[in-house]
Amino acid sequence: MLELSHIDKSYGERKVLDDVSFQVAPGRMTGFVGGNGAGKTTTMRILLGVLAANAGTVTLDGTPLTPEDRRRFGYMPEERGLYPKMRVEEQLVYLARLHGFTTHAAKRNAGELLERLGLGERRNDALESLSLGNQQRAQIAAALVHDPDVLVLDEPFSGLDPMAVDVVVGVLSEFAADGSPVLFSSHQLDIVERLCDDLVIIAGGRIRASGSRESLREAHAGNRYELLTAADTGWLRERPGISVVDFDGGYALFDADDAQAAQAVLREALTLGDVTSFAPLRPTLAQIFKEVIQ
Structure with missing residues (x-):
């Protein structure tokens, strides 16, 4: 060492x-x-x-x-x-x-x-x-x-x-x-x-x-998630505890107030159609670097 x-x-x-x-x-x-x-x-x-x-x-x-x-x-x-x-x-x-x-x-x-x-x-x-x-x-x-x-x-x-x-x-x-x-x-x-x-x-x-x-x-992941589904994701804008960063058709990038709010999004998405992927967004080293040196 x-x-x-x-x-x-x-x-x-x-x-x-x-x-x-x-x-x-x-x-x-x-x-x-x-x-x-x-x-x-x-x-x-x-x-x-x-x-x-x-x-x-x-x-x-x-x-x-x-x-x-x-x-x-x-x-x-x-x-x-x-x-x-x-x-x-x-x-x-x-x-x-x-x-x-x-x-x-x-x-x-x-x-x-x-x-x-x-x-x-x-x-x-x-x-x-x-x-x-x-x-x-x-x-x-x-x-x-x-x-x-x-x-x-x-x-x-x-x-x-x-x-x-x-x-x-x-x-x-x-x-x-x-x-x-x-x-x-x-x-x-x-x-x-x-x-x-x-x-x-x-x-x-x-x-x-x-x-x-x-x-x-x-540690720097926060509560940002990506969702890819067969259904349109516009409904996310009305969900409590959710702030949509970007969406396009079946793709959405959003911030959740907590893990429970994120899981509620997943449950709702599954009732509306097939979900291809749902995962927290991990930051890159470049993003972490910019965050910690500011």
Whole structure:
């Protein structure tokens, strides 16, 4: 378990992180989302020891992180940091050797990762000759080549086309499935929603919401429902405790004062014709994000 507790960070009079606390559980993908300047990168840099917090602690399994602990982390910064003129595989082998791997083990890890990330045929190319998307894949390989225990990725999907996203998602999911905590930030909320198990939303340097994806969707669901039926739904406008948001023929989107009012709608609809579907409307991550940062 990776845990940040009551982290504060200021630059002079400007406070950029204010009592930031959240957990990254083992074997789970945690999405860290927020707008530009919200504090995501600063939080990650403190987690990695690149920056010092003014207050608070970062622990792994309840023990404060040491420099040796952080050597077991894999990190991908938002800014590309590899050597542009160095060959891709040579670079990965070099990074693995810095973490104590033998040359043989480093070459094995590098080769396997390049194949899994679709870069096998480009292993002997200079990094600068690759497309921006393939450079991003190489950067992800660099974060993984030393078999880290914890993975921290800042905007890992930036510049990737949909097929490349699927490849990277598969590799990261396998890593998490082995029991490691994974924290990643992204502006692409549709990818975060599809990939993550847990969510942390930050705005203005403060954590605005955190928890499992489903618990957050449940907490912000409200009492909005969708109804699809064979009969016209205009009658809903006259129902007590119901506020119609939209309707068109047999389709209706409405808010109910409570669950009992919603169930009364379902009972009435069944007396008027076949009901194709009736369900509470769960908000998307984008909708939850807009709600909590306002």
